[in-house]
Amino acid sequence: MFIQTESTPNPATLKFLPGQAVMDAGTADFPSAETAGKSPLATRIFAVDGVRAVFFGTDFVTVTKAEDSEWDHIKPAILGAIMEHYQSGQPTVTGAEEDAGHADHDGPDAEIVNQIKQLLDTRVRPAVAQDGGDITFHGFDRGIVYLHMQGACAGCPSSTLTLKMGIENLLRHYIPEVTEVRPVAD
Template sequence: MFIQTETTPNPATLKFLPGQTVLDRGTADFTESDAAAVSPLAARVFAVNGVTGVFLGSDFVTVTKTDAAQWDHIKPAILGAIMEHYQSGAPVMQGSVDVTGHADHAGEDEAIVTQIKELLDTRVRPAVAQDGGDITFHGFDRGVVYLHMQGACAGCPSSTMTLKMGIENLLRHYIPEVTEVRPIA
């Protein structure tokens, strides 16, 4: 098994490509090791000293490290953990775990929210996945779109620019009712 790695715009995050499917649908974001118990793959990666986050996408694993950890020191252990997981035959997720997606929204703004989600799914999420992250819809209130940033996007130095100059401009162009985009914690 050969696992490729790619840098991301976030210097604390690397993208690992195992060359096979990681998740059949959706994404899974683990920001602490206790939450990773539902994913044998994420739990193995969290066992590496210095790992603070694991994000699972369709064909990649994004790993975030502490500021003190050096990629040269922990990258081989992470590669080993991913390889061991796939050689073990264990599932990536145990049971029927709900993978992350857009928040539901009903009400008078439902048509606008449907357009927002469609633009996110077709224009934004594929581009963000290339950088090892994901952005999902969280809410819409009085012209403001609230988005949840995950994986390499969470804590990325360029995330504010991505939100304001990229996503906000895109949504405002196609949906005049959108006035602003804000991240949620």
């Protein structure tokens, strides 16, 4: 098995491409070792000293390192953990992963919320997946869209610029009711 690695705009995060499916559908975010219990793969990766967060996309794993860790020291152990997982035959995640950001919305803003989600799914999420992350919808209230950044996007130095100049401008262009985009913390 050959696992490719790619850098991301976030210097604390690397993207690992195992060459096979990681998630059948959706994404899974593990912002700490305590949240990894339902994922044999995330548990293995968190066993590497210096790993701060793990995120799964359909065909990639992003790993965020602790500030005091060096990629040269922990990358080989992470590659080994990923390889060991795929050789074990265990599932990536046990049980269903929640994807709360994709439930249909009803109420007075239902049409606007559905337009926002459609734009995020078709225009934004594929682009941030290229960088090893994801953005999920968390709410719309009085013109403000609330989004949660995951994977390489969480804590990325350019994430504010991505939100304000990229996503906010896109949503405001297509949906006049949107006035601002704000990040939601964990």
